[in-house]
Amino acid sequence: MTGWLTRGLPSAGIYAGPTAWLISTQANYALVPWVCANQIRIIPLVAVMMAAASLLGGFLSWRGYITAAPTPHPDSTGAGRPHRFVALIGVGIALLFTAVIIIHGIAGMVFHGCER
């Protein structure tokens, strides 16, 4: 685990962001009747946890990017370094899905769950 945090994992954001968003969507959707019945606003809490998971994936991708070997040198189109490429995609996807998850959480603050 410590090794992951220091060396990073280039593809982590690609998996962590969408997985966290999937859990957020499914869990929040399933929790709606419970929220309505108990009037406990748990959805923002779920969203915060899932956003953190997504951001962790993005962080690992970022670490993977900055600790990547300086070689090989890119070709004239900037390509030829697939690990850096995957890491950048991972960071971007983690950020995008974090945004979606946060908006799920905001919905949980606006609605009380019983509206039809």
Place this chain on the structure above:
Amino acid sequence: MTQTLAPHDVALDAVPEPTRLLTGQPAGMPGVQSEADAPPDPRELRDDQVDGQELTARLARTWGTRKGIIGALSTVDHKIIGRRYIITAFIFLFLGGLSAVAMRMQLARPESGLIGPDLYNQLFTMHGTTMMFLFGVPIGEAFAVFLLPLMLGTRNIAFARLNAYSYYVYLFGGAMIWFAFMLNIGPDVGWFAYVPLSGPEFSPGKRVDFWAQMITFTEVAGIAVAVQIVVTVFKMRAPGMTLDRIPLFVWAELVNAFIIIFALPAVVTASVMLIMDRLVGTHFFNPAEGGDALLYQHLFWFFGHPEVYIIFIPATGWVSAIVVTFSRRQAFGYIPLVLSMIATGFLSFGLWVHHMFTTGLPQLGASFFTASSMLIAIPNGIQIFCWIATLWDGRPVFRTPLLFVMGFFFIFVAGGLSGIMLASVPIDAQVHDTMFVVAHFHYVLIGGNVFPLLGAVYYWFPKFTGRMMSERLGKWHFWLAFIGFNITFFPMHITGLMGMPRRVYTYLPEMGWGNLNLISTLGATMLFASFVVFLVNVVVSARRGALAGPNPWDAGTLEWATSSPPLPQNFDRIPVVTNREPLWAHRNTLPVVAGLSVENREVIISTATAGRADLKESSPEPSIWPFLAAIATTVTFIGSIFTPWAIVWGGLPTTITLLGWFWPKGVKEDEA
């Protein structure tokens, strides 16, 4: 694996591969050996021992398709199967289009008696079913089947016999439902076949069964091709084609294949449960017996919304290829473009409930899907801006393919804007099931798929046939299609806001929808005329068009490195990739790898990330068994419409044909 490969010089790695394959020197990590490290058999002729015309002729003989009907039905050449796939998908596009024209004729004036309600129900069902299942899904895969091995620098698609099988299954499934329609037993319950309307109580007879079984056919074919695409992209790339050198078109097809693999099983599940409710008395969707009608909608739309992106994402590949070539510069924002494709692929699975906003779901639950529906506009917007930036910073050449891309920008963005309106629950509830929704999704689907597709046909037609299409007819085609499309579908926004529902075969004059409907029908006539021009252009150009040569557009990707049309072996020697646009980087001589067999069908298997040559693997010989297996599958599927015992008895011929297909015969190369 990822970590251990990182220190290696990936850019330089492409260079030693030819030497390694030629000499049989070990490669890869110390202590890690593979089959590719075995020294070549000295008795076997390899492509470093012959050259020029002799090499071309020998490889063409090894990779060619035999003459005659058996040879044609046995072929495993991805180009031949891809061409059949494309032509078949276009035939279904034309059939779907003709059914739309018939509907527009009926709706041109109020209380028209041209088409009765029963036929009208069949027409809109056949139109939607054909466009979504028989055209929308297969056309993207069809282009992938033809182009991917060429763009990746390999000689055939992975699982080449499965490719042949999937085409025949698709063809037979599509033919089945259209024969049923011609016999007046076509489905009449909409392309989604909601229960309880499609259940045994409200739809007796066989109409719905044909629909449900057609789903099974097309999904089997669709998933099979998607698996081939994924394996081809990950494992059969030319040496040196790292993940970040993969052409954008290939990325689009890869993402599309993953969506297909995860989305299509949901609709197969729905259609099989529907068939079981109808034929063997289960009650999955019957609330009276503890079933759930809404479960069907969830299953259907869990497929149905990703389906929109299955239709759209290949188009992003076509647009990317055309924009780059005609801008004369590499893509602006390659990484954001790939990122957007992947993000769109994931997000497409979290939007399905926005098709069910009026089913009484809690507002809080619906809001999660509103959020995802609105935020999917971010990756789509990024793509649009990247393409515009590529054009802005390049030296655009406005040939017909680029004109269609320009039309795509305008129409798709307009459709996206009305899509954001529909993602809002209150607006959606107001216009649900009205012509506004019809206008929206035709802007998205025709703008997002058909316009780029037509551009793609003009772009790759020289590669398919060796001849150029007429630019003059192409421009006529574009302007007729662009103007005709907008005249047809823009007024539908207004008729929808005026309250005109979808799927009604006529309306009263007092409703005041007559004039707008007449305008839509006139536009549809113009759109129809544009396709006539297109068809004429295709037929005439295929016979008498100017000869194209290997690279008529001066494009940068590998499919343009080979002859037009390509020879059976695609390339005499497998190219080595050192740049994202290999033909622009090596304008005179493309580096190649040597050492593959000339007498046997041999391909290079490469590593997924770095694209290092890893193995030499055999590619399947032609075989009649996939065709026979497809016939046995067809008999089983169609028989099961009439009796569930067909699954049992049909299992026998299916098993025999599959045994024939898979029976170990030894590989020619091993026996040599």
